[in-house]
Amino acid sequence: MGSLTVGSxxxxxxxxxxxxxxxxxxxxxxxxxxKIIMNIRVPRVLMALFTGAGLAISGVTFQGLFKxxxxxxxxxxxxxxxxxxxTIGLIxxxxxxxxxxxxxxxxxxxxxxxxxxxxVARVGSKIPxxxxxxxxxxxxxxxxxxxxxxxxxxxxxxxxxxxxxxGSLNTSSYKQVLLIVPIVVLGSLFIxxxxxxxxxxxxxxxxxxxxxxxxxxxxxxxxxxxxLIVAALVSVTGIIGFVGxxxxxxxxxxxGSNHGELIPFSFILGALFLVVCDTISRVIIAPSELPVGxxxxxxxxxxxxxxxxxxxxxxx
Amino acid sequence: xxxxxxKNLNYEVREKKILKNINVDFKSGKFYSxxxxxGSGKTTFIKHLVKGMGLKNNxxxxxxxxxxxxxxxxxxxxxxxxxxxSYEIDFSCFDVVMMGRNYAQNSLFKLNNKDIEKVExxxxxxxxxxxxxxxxKDISGGEGGRVILARALCQEAECIILDEPLAxxxxxxxxxxxxxxxxxxxxxxxxxxxxxxxxxxxxxYSDKIIVFNKGxxxxxxxxxxxxxxxxxxxxxxxxxxxxxINLEQFFINFY
Numbered sequence: 001m002g003s004l005t006v007g008s009x010x011x012x013x014x015x016x017x018x019x020x021x022x023x024x025x026x027x028x029x030x031x032x033x034x035k036i037i038m039n040i041r042v043p044r045v046l047m048a049l050f051t052g053a054g055l056a057i058s059g060v061t062f063q064g065l066f067k068x069x070x071x072x073x074x075x076x077x078x079x080x081x082x083x084x085x086x087t088i089g090l091i092x093x094x095x096x097x098x099x100x101x102x103x104x105x106x107x108x109x110x111x112x113x114x115x116x117x118x119x120v121a122r123v124g125s126k127i128p129x130x131x132x133x134x135x136x137x138x139x140x141x142x143x144x145x146x147x148x149x150x151x152x153x154x155x156x157x158x159x160x161x162x163x164x165x166x167g168s169l170n171t172s173s174y175k176q177v178l179l180i181v182p183i184v185v186l187g188s189l190f191i192x193x194x195x196x197x198x199x200x201x202x203x204x205x206x207x208x209x210x211x212x213x214x215x216x217x218x219x220x221x222x223x224x225x226x227x228l229i230v231a232a233l234v235s236v237t238g239i240i241g242f243v244g245x246x247x248x249x250x251x252x253x254x255x256g257s258n259h260g261e262l263i264p265f266s267f268i269l270g271a272l273f274l275v276v277c278d279t280i281s282r283v284i285i286a287p288s289e290l291p292v293g294x295x296x297x298x299x300x301x302x303x304x305x306x307x308x309x310x311x312x313x314x315x316x
Numbered sequence: 317x318x319x320x321x322x323k324n325l326n327y328e329v330r331e332k333k334i335l336k337n338i339n340v341d342f343k344s345g346k347f348y349s350x351x352x353x354x355g356s357g358k359t360t361f362i363k364h365l366v367k368g369m370g371l372k373n374n375x376x377x378x379x380x381x382x383x384x385x386x387x388x389x390x391x392x393x394x395x396x397x398x399x400x401x402s403y404e405i406d407f408s409c410f411d412v413v414m415m416g417r418n419y420a421q422n423s424l425f426k427l428n429n430k431d432i433e434k435v436e437x438x439x440x441x442x443x444x445x446x447x448x449x450x451x452x453k454d455i456s457g458g459e460g461g462r463v464i465l466a467r468a469l470c471q472e473a474e475c476i477i478l479d480e481p482l483a484x485x486x487x488x489x490x491x492x493x494x495x496x497x498x499x500x501x502x503x504x505x506x507x508x509x510x511x512x513x514x515x516x517x518x519x520x521y522s523d524k525i526i527v528f529n530k531g532x533x534x535x536x537x538x539x540x541x542x543x544x545x546x547x548x549x550x551x552x553x554x555x556x557x558x559x560x561i562n563l564e565q566f567f568i569n570f571y
Contacts, residue, residue, distance in 0.1 A: 204401070207398050210396035210473075211471070215387070
């Protein structure tokens with residue numbers, strides 16, 4: 001709610017609440033404030049909520065599957081693939097026709113990368129997670145160097161590309177909300193449905209089969225669903241780092257590793273964290289904005305280091 | 317009755333043969349010990365049984381190829397206690413043991429009272445009930461081994477396969493675990509297959525001993541037949557003499 005009221009145009013909390021309530025009981029007054037709240041801030045807050053939630057959920061899933069604290073939603077190169085797709089769109093000036101083309105190209109790039117990484121890592125019908133991680137990193141680097149190459153060759157598009165990659169929620173619209181919310185919600189429910197299997201897999205794959213988990217099938221399902229969530233998010237908002245890496249860790253330090261609690265908790269924590277970060281990014285150097293990705297890291301990193309430091313002292 | 321039948325199992329990694337022509341037949345309700353030097357293929361063999369490494373059609377469980385099993389049906393037949401590693405993950409021991417009931421649970425949210433009872437009983441039997449609310453990352457290797465055994469017990473499968481379960485246990489808990497396994501084997505008629513480095517304990521508690529050497533089954537025999545100076549010296553590169561082997565008490569004096 002606080003996030004709705006702060007911004008370049010000052011509208012008080014009370015006024016904001018009044019506007020929203022009025023809007024829903026169909027008493028629209030057509031004022032400027034109403035337009036700012038309903039057309040700009042509400043969709044933006046919704047986007048922040050669900051983007052944060054989606055990134056956190058896929059981070060939880062990857063960290064659980066990879067049994068690796070460095071696991072984050074971007075580890076399979078999906079984000080770099082999306083950036084490459086968007087870059088190609090941007091140098092062709094496609095955004096002038098219709099911005100949705102960039103989104104589609106980014107999503108396409110993400111999916112192609114995912115398929116590539118997945119097939120590089122596949123051994124028969126199995127996906128060894130270490131190989132998956134490494135091939136993700138390799139293809140990620142490949143995409144990034146292609147982006148650098150394009151930027152050098154097309155210097156005039158550099159600003160656009162960098163701006164896209166930094167990740168921001170300032171283009172949020174109801175269209176985006178309608179696209180993202182179902183993907184994040186359904187994807188999260190699907191992942192939650194598998195939380196017991198994820199618990200067992202996060203302890204090790206060796207004994208998972210004899211505990212009744214169809215190891216390869218569940219792994220495939222979880223990797224694909226969480227990558228799709230990330231692909232959709234990245235192609236709409238650009239690369240917002242840190243949420244997917246840090247939120248699951250913080251959540252785990254608070255509620256433990258049981259995914260039955262960890263998944264819903266990360267969902268909420270990720271959502272709130274990104275709304276706060278986005279709000280800060282809007283107001284801190286108002287009337288201009290910081291990229292939200294910079295704020296997530298600025299805010300998240302010190303807190304995370306503090307938690308690590310506390311944990312280190314506790315364990316010795 | 318034959319419970320688990322392995323026909324002509326071969327396995328190689330980069331041209332190096334890890335398992336050569338393994339044929340073995342585990343009968344229902346018997347206690348098997350698998351012994352052999354390091355690197356003789358014991359663990360690889362066990363992994364074929366519980367995980368499948370792409371050669372499942374050489375292995376028949378209750379007359380059906382492992383290929384035809386779904387994980388949940390497999391979990392009713394076989395529970396597995398892997399070599400214990402330390403866990404970095406923050407689950408309470410109760411949650412870990414409850415994973416043994418995973419295959420039987422349908423609800424995502426509610427724990428069945430019967431499942432809770434089974435978990436608590438398994439934890440009491442394995443002397444781990446006091447660890448119920450402790451995180452698995454904060455306990456010792458030996459305690460972890462017993463927690464994983466509790467998980468296998470509450471799974472109530474027809475057979476328990478254990479890979480060196482004694483490795484981290486003190487002598488008291490070693491003997492306790494062997495007694496417990498023997499009792500489960502006798503009273504509930506469960507098949508036990510365990511990899512064990514302690515030949516004396518293997519002799520005392522098993523019905524059959526299978527000796528692995530260089531990826532092959534060197535010998536499958538009754539416990540007393542293992543007290544064979546030639547066999548042990550050959551397999552383990554030892555230098556045992558006649559007086560080291562006490563046939564009256566089935567005991568090898570290594571010292």
